[in-house]
């Protein structure tokens with residue numbers, strides 16, 4: 001795996017290990033980094049029998065949730081999320097972050113705003 005991909009994956013795994021807990025409602029972001037995060041969430045659900053509900057920010061996120069056999073929820077059912085997890089486009093040394101250039105621009109911000117905690121996965125700054 002190339003350096004950037006390995007970095008993204010390691011950051012995604014660390015984010016899930018450190019911030020996802022049993023019983024949570026979890027917002028799932030969009031992009032390539034989130035793929036590794038969702039795979040790690042699915043591993044932990046299997047290994048630790050975590051009870052999670054996942055709220056997607058896009059069609060891609062919905063498909064990821066379903067493909068990984070996670071429980072899919074909607075914002076209408078769960079208007080308050082415990083945590084949302086997403087990738088970043090760029091992060092500078094002061095942790096200023098740019099994200100959201102795609103079709104999920106609006107929905108990912110709505111989901112993040114409904115979450116008590118917003119975790120941005122970044123592999124370098």
Ligand SMILES: O=C(CO)[C@H](O)[C@H](O)COP(=O)(O)O
Nearest residue numbers: 031032033087088099100102
């Ligand atoms: O904000 C986003 C989509 O709207 C993505 O999270 C952001 O673009 C990062 O993408 P990637 O994980 O593919 O680098």
